[in-house]
Amino acid sequence: MRPMPMWLSIGWSRKDSPEMYKMIDLEKAGYSLLEGRLYNHDYLWFSSTEIAKVSSTWPAIHNYALSYSLSQYSHGVYRGNCPRYEDDLASMPLYTTPAISPVVTRTTITLNAVDDLTLRTDSGGKINTPNLGKRVTLDPCFELPQSGRRLELGYLFFCFVRGDYRPPAVARLGKKGCPIRVCWKGIESPQAFLLDEAVVPAHPVNPLDISGEVLSYDPIILPPHMLFRRAEIRGDWFVRVDGGMVLLPKRIRHEIGRT
Protein backbone atom coordinates (compact mmCIF):
# COMPACT_ATOMS: atom_id res chain seq x y z
CA MET A 1 0.00 0.00 0.00
CA ARG A 2 1.31 3.45 -0.85
CA PRO A 3 2.10 5.37 2.36
CA MET A 4 -0.27 8.16 3.29
CA PRO A 5 1.17 11.58 2.37
CA MET A 6 2.58 13.01 5.55
CA TRP A 7 0.92 16.41 5.37
CA LEU A 8 -2.45 14.68 5.40
CA SER A 9 -1.57 13.01 8.67
CA ILE A 10 -0.76 16.28 10.36
CA GLY A 11 -3.21 18.52 8.56
CA TRP A 12 -1.00 20.63 6.28
CA SER A 13 -1.86 21.38 2.70
CA ARG A 14 0.22 20.00 -0.16
CA LYS A 15 1.60 23.33 -1.26
CA ASP A 16 3.29 23.91 2.12
CA SER A 17 6.98 23.13 2.04
CA PRO A 18 8.25 20.35 4.35
CA GLU A 19 10.43 22.86 6.23
CA MET A 20 7.27 24.33 7.73
CA TYR A 21 6.45 21.15 9.62
CA LYS A 22 9.54 21.32 11.82
CA MET A 23 9.02 17.61 12.35
CA ILE A 24 8.76 14.65 9.97
CA ASP A 25 7.48 11.27 11.09
CA LEU A 26 9.53 9.00 8.83
CA GLU A 27 7.33 5.95 9.35
CA LYS A 28 4.24 7.85 8.28
CA ALA A 29 6.17 9.07 5.29
CA GLY A 30 6.87 5.44 4.33
CA TYR A 31 10.46 5.20 5.50
CA SER A 32 12.18 3.19 8.18
CA LEU A 33 15.58 3.98 9.64
CA LEU A 34 18.10 1.22 10.36
CA GLU A 35 21.44 1.37 12.08
CA GLY A 36 23.91 -0.86 10.27
CA ARG A 37 27.24 -2.19 11.39
CA LEU A 38 29.22 -3.52 8.48
CA TYR A 39 31.98 -6.11 8.68
CA ASN A 40 34.10 -6.97 5.67
CA HIS A 41 34.71 -10.70 5.78
CA ASP A 42 37.42 -10.58 3.13
CA TYR A 43 40.07 -8.13 2.01
CA LEU A 44 38.14 -5.00 1.06
CA TRP A 45 39.56 -3.12 -1.85
CA PHE A 46 38.49 -0.06 -3.75
CA SER A 47 40.80 2.48 -5.17
CA SER A 48 40.70 5.53 -2.91
CA THR A 49 44.07 6.66 -4.22
CA GLU A 50 46.37 5.26 -6.85
CA ILE A 51 50.02 6.15 -7.27
CA ALA A 52 52.54 4.24 -9.39
CA LYS A 53 50.34 1.15 -9.75
CA VAL A 54 49.80 0.93 -5.99
CA SER A 55 46.13 1.30 -5.27
CA SER A 56 45.18 2.11 -1.66
CA THR A 57 41.92 1.75 0.22
CA TRP A 58 40.83 4.12 2.97
CA PRO A 59 38.59 2.93 5.79
CA ALA A 60 35.69 5.12 4.66
CA ILE A 61 32.92 3.76 2.48
CA HIS A 62 31.08 6.14 0.20
CA ASN A 63 27.34 6.15 0.66
CA TYR A 64 26.75 5.70 -3.07
CA ALA A 65 28.76 2.46 -3.03
CA LEU A 66 26.86 1.26 0.03
CA SER A 67 23.49 2.13 -1.46
CA TYR A 68 24.29 0.26 -4.67
CA SER A 69 25.53 -2.75 -2.74
CA LEU A 70 22.63 -3.02 -0.29
CA SER A 71 20.07 -2.41 -3.01
CA GLN A 72 21.66 -5.32 -4.88
CA TYR A 73 21.77 -2.95 -7.79
CA SER A 74 24.13 -4.07 -10.48
CA HIS A 75 24.26 -2.98 -14.07
CA GLY A 76 25.95 -5.35 -16.43
CA VAL A 77 25.93 -2.93 -19.30
CA TYR A 78 26.00 0.79 -19.47
CA ARG A 79 25.71 3.03 -22.46
CA GLY A 80 27.51 6.32 -22.43
CA ASN A 81 30.65 7.51 -20.74
CA CYS A 82 29.55 8.76 -17.35
CA PRO A 83 27.70 7.10 -14.48
CA ARG A 84 24.11 8.10 -13.81
CA TYR A 85 24.11 8.17 -10.03
CA GLU A 86 21.03 10.37 -9.72
CA ASP A 87 18.89 8.12 -11.93
CA ASP A 88 20.15 4.98 -10.24
CA LEU A 89 19.77 6.27 -6.67
CA ALA A 90 16.23 7.47 -7.37
CA SER A 91 15.19 3.96 -8.33
CA MET A 92 16.80 2.27 -5.32
CA PRO A 93 14.72 1.26 -2.30
CA LEU A 94 17.20 2.66 0.21
CA TYR A 95 19.76 5.35 0.79
CA THR A 96 22.55 5.20 3.34
CA THR A 97 24.93 7.55 5.06
CA PRO A 98 28.65 7.01 4.44
CA ALA A 99 30.37 4.57 6.79
CA ILE A 100 33.67 4.77 8.58
CA SER A 101 35.69 2.51 10.82
CA PRO A 102 37.82 3.86 13.64
CA VAL A 103 40.08 0.80 13.76
CA VAL A 104 41.44 -0.99 10.71
CA THR A 105 44.53 -2.86 9.71
CA ARG A 106 45.75 -3.10 6.16
CA THR A 107 47.53 -5.65 4.01
CA THR A 108 49.33 -5.11 0.75
CA ILE A 109 48.58 -7.77 -1.83
CA THR A 110 50.54 -8.20 -5.03
CA LEU A 111 48.33 -9.06 -7.95
CA ASN A 112 49.12 -10.45 -11.33
CA ALA A 113 47.26 -11.77 -14.35
CA VAL A 114 49.13 -14.29 -16.44
CA ASP A 115 48.60 -14.49 -20.18
CA ASP A 116 47.81 -18.10 -21.05
CA LEU A 117 49.72 -17.93 -24.30
CA THR A 118 52.97 -16.35 -23.18
CA LEU A 119 52.78 -17.12 -19.42
CA ARG A 120 53.86 -13.55 -18.83
CA THR A 121 52.14 -10.82 -16.92
CA ASP A 122 53.50 -7.99 -19.02
CA SER A 123 52.24 -9.08 -22.42
CA GLY A 124 49.53 -7.19 -24.21
CA GLY A 125 51.47 -4.17 -25.44
CA LYS A 126 49.43 -1.04 -24.98
CA ILE A 127 46.27 -2.88 -24.06
CA ASN A 128 44.91 -1.84 -20.72
CA THR A 129 44.53 -5.19 -18.96
CA PRO A 130 45.69 -6.24 -15.52
CA ASN A 131 49.31 -7.30 -15.31
CA LEU A 132 51.38 -6.81 -12.19
CA GLY A 133 50.51 -4.40 -9.42
CA LYS A 134 49.94 -3.92 -5.73
CA ARG A 135 46.84 -3.07 -3.83
CA VAL A 136 46.58 -1.96 -0.23
CA THR A 137 43.45 -3.56 1.17
CA LEU A 138 41.54 -3.41 4.43
CA ASP A 139 41.87 -6.60 6.44
CA PRO A 140 38.85 -8.78 7.20
CA CYS A 141 36.98 -7.73 10.30
CA PHE A 142 34.85 -9.87 12.59
CA GLU A 143 33.28 -9.15 15.95
CA LEU A 144 31.71 -11.74 18.18
CA PRO A 145 28.36 -10.49 19.43
CA GLN A 146 28.18 -10.59 23.23
CA SER A 147 24.99 -10.12 25.14
CA GLY A 148 24.77 -6.82 26.99
CA ARG A 149 27.66 -5.29 25.02
CA ARG A 150 27.36 -2.92 22.11
CA LEU A 151 29.12 -3.76 18.88
CA GLU A 152 32.15 -1.53 18.48
CA LEU A 153 34.14 -2.67 15.48
CA GLY A 154 33.27 -2.57 11.81
CA TYR A 155 31.78 0.35 9.94
CA LEU A 156 28.84 2.24 11.44
CA PHE A 157 26.25 3.78 9.15
CA PHE A 158 22.55 4.56 8.95
CA CYS A 159 20.14 3.45 6.26
CA PHE A 160 16.84 5.03 5.18
CA VAL A 161 14.69 2.29 3.71
CA ARG A 162 11.62 2.96 1.60
CA GLY A 163 8.49 0.80 1.92
CA ASP A 164 8.75 -2.88 2.74
CA TYR A 165 12.19 -3.51 1.28
CA ARG A 166 14.36 -5.65 3.53
CA PRO A 167 18.06 -5.02 2.94
CA PRO A 168 20.26 -8.11 2.80
CA ALA A 169 22.48 -9.11 5.69
CA VAL A 170 25.22 -10.38 3.35
CA ALA A 171 26.22 -8.44 0.27
CA ARG A 172 29.24 -7.66 -1.88
CA LEU A 173 31.26 -4.48 -1.82
CA GLY A 174 34.31 -3.02 -3.47
CA LYS A 175 36.14 -3.66 -6.69
CA LYS A 176 36.45 -7.42 -6.27
CA GLY A 177 33.12 -8.02 -4.57
CA CYS A 178 34.28 -8.51 -0.98
CA PRO A 179 31.61 -10.38 1.03
CA ILE A 180 30.26 -8.20 3.83
CA ARG A 181 27.99 -8.94 6.76
CA VAL A 182 25.73 -6.18 8.06
CA CYS A 183 24.21 -6.35 11.53
CA TRP A 184 20.99 -4.35 11.42
CA LYS A 185 19.18 -2.61 14.25
CA GLY A 186 15.84 -0.92 13.64
CA ILE A 187 15.31 2.57 15.06
CA GLU A 188 11.86 2.84 16.63
CA SER A 189 9.57 5.66 15.56
CA PRO A 190 12.20 7.78 13.82
CA GLN A 191 11.32 11.48 13.79
CA ALA A 192 13.30 14.13 11.95
CA PHE A 193 13.53 17.67 13.33
CA LEU A 194 14.72 20.88 11.81
CA LEU A 195 17.39 22.13 14.18
CA ASP A 196 18.69 25.68 14.20
CA GLU A 197 21.66 24.99 16.45
CA ALA A 198 24.96 23.55 15.21
CA VAL A 199 25.05 19.76 15.20
CA VAL A 200 27.85 17.24 14.53
CA PRO A 201 26.28 14.08 13.04
CA ALA A 202 27.24 10.69 14.43
CA HIS A 203 28.46 9.58 11.00
CA PRO A 204 30.44 10.93 8.04
CA VAL A 205 28.44 13.08 5.69
CA ASN A 206 28.14 13.38 1.94
CA PRO A 207 28.07 17.15 1.32
CA LEU A 208 25.45 16.62 -1.37
CA ASP A 209 23.07 15.47 1.37
CA ILE A 210 23.33 18.69 3.36
CA SER A 211 20.77 21.44 3.01
CA GLY A 212 21.81 23.49 6.06
CA GLU A 213 24.85 25.64 6.66
CA VAL A 214 28.21 23.92 7.10
CA LEU A 215 30.18 25.65 9.84
CA SER A 216 33.24 23.41 9.75
CA TYR A 217 34.27 20.17 8.10
CA ASP A 218 37.06 17.65 7.82
CA PRO A 219 37.18 16.41 4.22
CA ILE A 220 38.01 12.98 2.86
CA ILE A 221 38.74 12.96 -0.86
CA LEU A 222 37.06 9.82 -2.06
CA PRO A 223 35.65 9.14 -5.51
CA PRO A 224 33.03 9.72 -6.82
CA HIS A 225 32.46 12.64 -4.47
CA MET A 226 34.27 13.90 -1.40
CA LEU A 227 32.93 13.14 2.06
CA PHE A 228 33.09 15.02 5.33
CA ARG A 229 34.55 12.78 8.03
CA ARG A 230 33.23 15.23 10.62
CA ALA A 231 31.02 18.19 9.89
CA GLU A 232 29.34 20.84 11.98
CA ILE A 233 26.01 21.70 10.40
CA ARG A 234 23.38 24.29 11.32
CA GLY A 235 19.82 24.59 10.12
CA ASP A 236 19.32 21.07 8.82
CA TRP A 237 17.13 18.05 9.50
CA PHE A 238 18.28 15.43 11.97
CA VAL A 239 17.00 12.24 13.58
CA ARG A 240 18.02 11.60 17.18
CA VAL A 241 19.38 8.05 17.59
CA ASP A 242 20.74 6.88 20.96
CA GLY A 243 21.86 10.37 21.87
CA GLY A 244 23.59 10.93 18.51
CA MET A 245 22.30 12.82 15.50
CA VAL A 246 21.69 11.34 12.06
CA LEU A 247 21.42 13.75 9.15
CA LEU A 248 18.25 13.35 7.10
CA PRO A 249 19.68 13.42 3.57
CA LYS A 250 18.36 16.13 1.32
CA ARG A 251 17.24 13.63 -1.31
CA ILE A 252 15.11 11.69 1.22
CA ARG A 253 13.50 14.90 2.46
CA HIS A 254 12.68 15.94 -1.09
CA GLU A 255 11.29 12.48 -1.81
CA ILE A 256 9.03 12.75 1.24
CA GLY A 257 7.95 16.20 0.12
CA ARG A 258 6.92 14.80 -3.24
CA THR A 259 4.76 11.95 -1.90
Place this chain on the structure above:
Amino acid sequence: MSLDMLTPYLVEIARPIIGAKTIQVILFREVLDYTVLRTEETREVNTVVTPLSISIGKDVRRAAFLGSKQKAVESRELERMLRTAGVEAGLVELQCHLKDNLCLKCPRCALFGGTNVESGSEKIANIKHRIEYGTAFSLLPFEEVRVALTFNAINDKTQKTGQALGTRYAVRPSTVFPSVVTLKSVTHKELILVIKTLLSARNYGAETRIGGDMRNSIVGIVAGWEEMITPLELTLELYDRREDLSGDTVAGILDRYQAYAGNPNKLKVFTPEQVDLMVEQVAEVSLDRRFLDEAYADVAQYRLEQKG
Protein backbone atom coordinates in the same frame (compact mmCIF):
# COMPACT_ATOMS: atom_id res chain seq x y z
CA MET B 1 15.45 -34.53 -11.54
CA SER B 2 16.81 -33.13 -8.28
CA LEU B 3 18.20 -30.12 -10.05
CA ASP B 4 14.61 -29.09 -10.70
CA MET B 5 14.42 -28.10 -7.03
CA LEU B 6 16.77 -25.26 -7.90
CA THR B 7 14.62 -24.01 -10.79
CA PRO B 8 13.01 -21.18 -8.76
CA TYR B 9 16.51 -19.81 -8.18
CA LEU B 10 17.72 -20.10 -11.77
CA VAL B 11 16.98 -17.83 -14.71
CA GLU B 12 15.78 -19.06 -18.09
CA ILE B 13 18.23 -16.90 -19.93
CA ALA B 14 21.16 -14.86 -18.66
CA ARG B 15 20.66 -11.13 -18.89
CA PRO B 16 23.05 -8.18 -18.65
CA ILE B 17 20.96 -6.59 -15.90
CA ILE B 18 20.59 -9.22 -13.25
CA GLY B 19 18.12 -9.95 -10.47
CA ALA B 20 18.53 -11.20 -6.94
CA LYS B 21 18.37 -14.96 -7.50
CA THR B 22 21.40 -16.38 -5.74
CA ILE B 23 22.82 -19.85 -5.26
CA GLN B 24 25.67 -20.50 -2.83
CA VAL B 25 27.68 -23.67 -3.29
CA ILE B 26 29.45 -24.66 -0.08
CA LEU B 27 32.73 -26.50 -0.55
CA PHE B 28 35.46 -28.10 1.44
CA ARG B 29 38.71 -27.53 -0.38
CA GLU B 30 41.02 -30.20 1.00
CA VAL B 31 44.73 -29.97 0.37
CA LEU B 32 46.14 -33.28 -0.92
CA ASP B 33 49.72 -32.18 -1.52
CA TYR B 34 51.94 -29.37 -0.29
CA THR B 35 50.30 -26.21 -1.61
CA VAL B 36 51.94 -22.82 -1.95
CA LEU B 37 49.42 -20.04 -1.33
CA ARG B 38 51.44 -16.87 -1.62
CA THR B 39 51.39 -13.53 -3.37
CA GLU B 40 54.36 -11.61 -1.95
CA GLU B 41 58.03 -11.53 -2.74
CA THR B 42 58.80 -12.80 0.76
CA ARG B 43 57.47 -16.15 -0.49
CA GLU B 44 55.57 -16.60 2.76
CA VAL B 45 52.10 -18.16 2.75
CA ASN B 46 49.31 -15.55 2.96
CA THR B 47 47.84 -15.27 6.42
CA VAL B 48 45.12 -13.29 8.10
CA VAL B 49 44.12 -12.69 11.71
CA THR B 50 40.65 -13.94 12.69
CA PRO B 51 38.90 -15.07 15.88
CA LEU B 52 39.56 -18.72 16.70
CA SER B 53 35.91 -19.70 16.31
CA ILE B 54 32.39 -18.38 16.44
CA SER B 55 32.40 -18.85 20.22
CA ILE B 56 36.03 -18.07 21.10
CA GLY B 57 37.16 -14.55 20.33
CA LYS B 58 40.88 -15.16 20.82
CA ASP B 59 42.78 -13.91 17.77
CA VAL B 60 44.69 -16.47 15.72
CA ARG B 61 46.37 -16.43 12.33
CA ARG B 62 44.91 -18.54 9.56
CA ALA B 63 46.24 -19.40 6.12
CA ALA B 64 44.38 -17.36 3.51
CA PHE B 65 43.45 -18.89 0.17
CA LEU B 66 42.61 -15.73 -1.75
CA GLY B 67 39.43 -15.70 -3.82
CA SER B 68 41.43 -14.58 -6.86
CA LYS B 69 43.58 -17.70 -6.60
CA GLN B 70 40.50 -19.91 -6.63
CA LYS B 71 38.84 -18.01 -9.44
CA ALA B 72 41.91 -18.03 -11.69
CA VAL B 73 42.13 -21.82 -11.61
CA GLU B 74 38.43 -22.46 -12.02
CA SER B 75 37.99 -19.94 -14.83
CA ARG B 76 40.77 -21.67 -16.76
CA GLU B 77 39.39 -25.10 -15.92
CA LEU B 78 36.02 -24.20 -17.42
CA GLU B 79 37.77 -22.80 -20.48
CA ARG B 80 39.72 -26.05 -20.91
CA MET B 81 36.58 -28.11 -20.47
CA LEU B 82 34.71 -26.08 -23.10
CA ARG B 83 37.62 -26.32 -25.53
CA THR B 84 37.87 -30.09 -25.30
CA ALA B 85 34.12 -30.70 -25.25
CA GLY B 86 33.74 -28.39 -28.25
CA VAL B 87 36.32 -30.22 -30.32
CA GLU B 88 34.78 -33.55 -29.38
CA ALA B 89 31.34 -32.31 -30.37
CA GLY B 90 32.59 -31.15 -33.74
CA LEU B 91 32.53 -27.43 -33.04
CA VAL B 92 35.24 -24.98 -34.06
CA GLU B 93 37.96 -24.96 -31.41
CA LEU B 94 37.49 -22.33 -28.73
CA GLN B 95 39.84 -19.45 -29.42
CA CYS B 96 39.20 -17.73 -26.08
CA HIS B 97 42.03 -17.49 -23.58
CA LEU B 98 43.04 -15.32 -20.67
CA LYS B 99 43.94 -12.58 -20.33
CA ASP B 100 44.13 -10.59 -23.54
CA ASN B 101 42.12 -12.74 -25.90
CA LEU B 102 38.65 -13.10 -24.47
CA CYS B 103 36.10 -14.02 -27.14
CA LEU B 104 33.07 -12.70 -25.21
CA LYS B 105 31.04 -15.40 -26.94
CA CYS B 106 31.53 -18.51 -24.80
CA PRO B 107 29.88 -19.58 -21.53
CA ARG B 108 33.15 -18.89 -19.65
CA CYS B 109 33.12 -15.25 -20.69
CA ALA B 110 29.40 -14.97 -19.95
CA LEU B 111 29.80 -16.36 -16.45
CA PHE B 112 33.20 -15.09 -15.30
CA GLY B 113 32.90 -11.81 -17.17
CA GLY B 114 35.13 -10.30 -19.77
CA THR B 115 36.47 -7.10 -21.19
CA ASN B 116 37.10 -6.31 -24.77
CA VAL B 117 40.75 -5.36 -24.99
CA GLU B 118 41.22 -4.80 -28.70
CA SER B 119 42.52 -1.29 -29.14
CA GLY B 120 41.29 0.85 -31.95
CA SER B 121 38.36 -1.39 -32.77
CA GLU B 122 34.67 -0.67 -32.44
CA LYS B 123 33.70 -0.25 -28.82
CA ILE B 124 32.17 -3.50 -27.64
CA ALA B 125 30.20 -3.92 -24.42
CA ASN B 126 31.86 -5.78 -21.56
CA ILE B 127 30.35 -8.69 -19.65
CA LYS B 128 29.90 -8.50 -15.90
CA HIS B 129 30.72 -11.61 -13.90
CA ARG B 130 27.88 -13.55 -12.27
CA ILE B 131 30.10 -15.85 -10.20
CA GLU B 132 31.69 -14.56 -7.01
CA TYR B 133 34.44 -15.84 -4.78
CA GLY B 134 35.71 -14.99 -1.35
CA THR B 135 38.96 -15.70 0.45
CA ALA B 136 38.87 -19.11 2.13
CA PHE B 137 40.45 -19.43 5.57
CA SER B 138 42.14 -22.56 6.85
CA LEU B 139 39.99 -24.40 9.36
CA LEU B 140 42.91 -24.78 11.74
CA PRO B 141 45.27 -21.99 12.83
CA PHE B 142 48.25 -21.24 10.63
CA GLU B 143 50.80 -22.78 13.01
CA GLU B 144 49.07 -26.14 12.62
CA VAL B 145 48.93 -26.14 8.83
CA ARG B 146 52.15 -24.47 7.70
CA VAL B 147 55.31 -26.23 6.73
CA ALA B 148 58.71 -25.01 5.56
CA LEU B 149 60.39 -27.32 3.06
CA THR B 150 64.03 -27.03 2.15
CA PHE B 151 64.78 -27.41 -1.53
CA ASN B 152 67.96 -27.59 -3.54
CA ALA B 153 69.01 -28.01 -7.14
CA ILE B 154 72.32 -29.72 -7.58
CA ASN B 155 74.64 -28.70 -10.36
CA ASP B 156 75.44 -32.00 -12.09
CA LYS B 157 78.95 -30.91 -12.89
CA THR B 158 80.01 -29.59 -9.50
CA GLN B 159 77.51 -31.46 -7.34
CA LYS B 160 76.98 -28.20 -5.44
CA THR B 161 73.73 -26.33 -4.87
CA GLY B 162 75.09 -22.82 -4.64
CA GLN B 163 72.28 -20.29 -4.34
CA ALA B 164 69.74 -22.88 -5.44
CA LEU B 165 69.38 -23.93 -1.83
CA GLY B 166 66.35 -22.37 -0.21
CA THR B 167 63.12 -22.77 1.72
CA ARG B 168 59.66 -23.21 0.34
CA TYR B 169 56.73 -22.33 2.55
CA ALA B 170 53.57 -24.32 1.97
CA VAL B 171 50.32 -25.52 3.48
CA ARG B 172 50.52 -29.15 4.52
CA PRO B 173 48.28 -31.93 3.14
CA SER B 174 44.93 -32.56 4.81
CA THR B 175 44.39 -28.87 5.49
CA VAL B 176 40.75 -27.97 4.92
CA PHE B 177 39.58 -24.64 3.55
CA PRO B 178 35.80 -24.20 3.92
CA SER B 179 34.79 -22.13 0.92
CA VAL B 180 31.76 -20.62 -0.80
CA VAL B 181 31.17 -20.02 -4.51
CA THR B 182 28.24 -17.72 -5.20
CA LEU B 183 26.22 -17.71 -8.40
CA LYS B 184 24.00 -14.77 -9.29
CA SER B 185 21.16 -15.14 -11.78
CA VAL B 186 22.64 -18.12 -13.58
CA THR B 187 20.97 -20.52 -15.97
CA HIS B 188 20.49 -24.25 -15.55
CA LYS B 189 23.36 -24.89 -17.95
CA GLU B 190 25.68 -22.46 -16.21
CA LEU B 191 25.00 -24.18 -12.89
CA ILE B 192 25.93 -27.51 -14.46
CA LEU B 193 29.13 -26.05 -15.91
CA VAL B 194 30.12 -24.53 -12.57
CA ILE B 195 29.57 -27.72 -10.59
CA LYS B 196 31.47 -29.73 -13.19
CA THR B 197 34.29 -27.20 -12.99
CA LEU B 198 34.43 -27.34 -9.20
CA LEU B 199 34.57 -31.11 -9.30
CA SER B 200 37.31 -31.26 -11.91
CA ALA B 201 39.60 -28.41 -10.81
CA ARG B 202 42.62 -29.92 -9.08
CA ASN B 203 45.70 -27.73 -8.96
CA TYR B 204 45.86 -24.50 -7.02
CA GLY B 205 48.52 -22.10 -5.84
CA ALA B 206 52.07 -21.60 -7.04
CA GLU B 207 54.56 -24.27 -8.15
CA THR B 208 51.84 -26.67 -9.26
CA ARG B 209 54.36 -28.88 -11.06
CA ILE B 210 55.35 -30.33 -7.71
CA GLY B 211 52.28 -29.80 -5.55
CA GLY B 212 49.07 -27.90 -5.14
CA ASP B 213 46.74 -30.88 -5.51
CA MET B 214 43.41 -30.17 -3.93
CA ARG B 215 40.02 -31.86 -3.84
CA ASN B 216 36.81 -29.88 -3.85
CA SER B 217 33.88 -31.57 -2.13
CA ILE B 218 30.48 -29.95 -2.46
CA VAL B 219 28.88 -30.24 0.96
CA GLY B 220 26.00 -27.80 0.82
CA ILE B 221 23.80 -25.70 -1.42
CA VAL B 222 21.63 -22.80 -0.33
CA ALA B 223 19.52 -20.66 -2.62
CA GLY B 224 17.55 -17.47 -2.20
CA TRP B 225 17.40 -13.79 -3.04
CA GLU B 226 20.68 -12.97 -1.35
CA GLU B 227 23.82 -14.58 0.00
CA MET B 228 23.35 -16.20 3.35
CA ILE B 229 26.78 -16.92 4.72
CA THR B 230 30.36 -15.78 4.11
CA PRO B 231 33.41 -18.07 3.98
CA LEU B 232 34.76 -16.49 7.18
CA GLU B 233 31.58 -17.23 9.11
CA LEU B 234 31.52 -20.75 7.72
CA THR B 235 35.08 -21.37 8.89
CA LEU B 236 34.50 -19.98 12.37
CA GLU B 237 31.32 -22.01 12.76
CA LEU B 238 32.98 -25.20 11.52
CA TYR B 239 35.98 -24.83 13.83
CA ASP B 240 33.71 -25.52 16.80
CA ARG B 241 32.41 -28.61 14.99
CA ARG B 242 35.71 -29.69 13.43
CA GLU B 243 35.32 -33.24 14.69
CA ASP B 244 32.24 -33.67 12.50
CA LEU B 245 32.88 -32.09 9.11
CA SER B 246 29.87 -33.35 7.21
CA GLY B 247 26.99 -32.20 5.08
CA ASP B 248 24.69 -32.45 8.07
CA THR B 249 26.90 -30.09 10.07
CA VAL B 250 26.93 -27.58 7.20
CA ALA B 251 23.15 -27.82 6.74
CA GLY B 252 22.69 -27.20 10.47
CA ILE B 253 24.83 -24.06 10.28
CA LEU B 254 23.02 -22.79 7.19
CA ASP B 255 19.64 -23.35 8.84
CA ARG B 256 20.72 -21.14 11.72
CA TYR B 257 21.88 -18.33 9.44
CA GLN B 258 18.55 -18.25 7.66
CA ALA B 259 17.21 -16.05 10.45
CA TYR B 260 19.66 -13.24 9.65
CA ALA B 261 18.61 -12.89 6.03
CA GLY B 262 16.80 -9.89 4.61
CA ASN B 263 14.30 -12.21 2.90
CA PRO B 264 14.33 -15.41 4.97
CA ASN B 265 11.10 -16.69 3.40
CA LYS B 266 12.86 -16.84 0.04
CA LEU B 267 15.76 -18.96 1.27
CA LYS B 268 16.05 -22.68 0.83
CA VAL B 269 18.70 -24.84 2.45
CA PHE B 270 19.04 -28.20 0.73
CA THR B 271 19.59 -31.35 2.72
CA PRO B 272 22.87 -33.28 2.32
CA GLU B 273 20.97 -36.03 0.49
CA GLN B 274 19.52 -33.54 -1.98
CA VAL B 275 22.94 -31.97 -2.50
CA ASP B 276 24.56 -35.33 -3.16
CA LEU B 277 21.85 -36.20 -5.66
CA MET B 278 22.24 -32.88 -7.45
CA VAL B 279 25.99 -33.27 -7.72
CA GLU B 280 25.63 -36.83 -9.00
CA GLN B 281 23.14 -35.76 -11.63
CA VAL B 282 25.32 -32.87 -12.77
CA ALA B 283 28.32 -35.15 -13.08
CA GLU B 284 26.29 -37.42 -15.36
CA VAL B 285 25.27 -34.64 -17.75
CA SER B 286 27.19 -34.94 -20.97
CA LEU B 287 28.66 -31.85 -22.59
CA ASP B 288 27.42 -32.94 -26.01
CA ARG B 289 26.71 -30.95 -29.14
CA ARG B 290 23.15 -30.10 -28.10
CA PHE B 291 24.19 -28.86 -24.65
CA LEU B 292 26.99 -26.74 -26.09
CA ASP B 293 24.88 -25.32 -28.92
CA GLU B 294 22.23 -24.21 -26.44
CA ALA B 295 24.79 -22.77 -24.03
CA TYR B 296 26.48 -20.76 -26.80
CA ALA B 297 23.08 -19.62 -28.12
CA ASP B 298 22.28 -18.26 -24.64
CA VAL B 299 25.46 -16.18 -24.72
CA ALA B 300 24.61 -14.91 -28.20
CA GLN B 301 21.21 -13.85 -26.91
CA TYR B 302 22.87 -12.08 -23.97
CA ARG B 303 25.13 -10.14 -26.35
CA LEU B 304 22.20 -9.30 -28.57
CA GLU B 305 20.39 -7.82 -25.62
CA GLN B 306 23.43 -5.70 -24.81
CA LYS B 307 23.32 -4.20 -28.28
CA GLY B 308 19.71 -3.23 -27.65
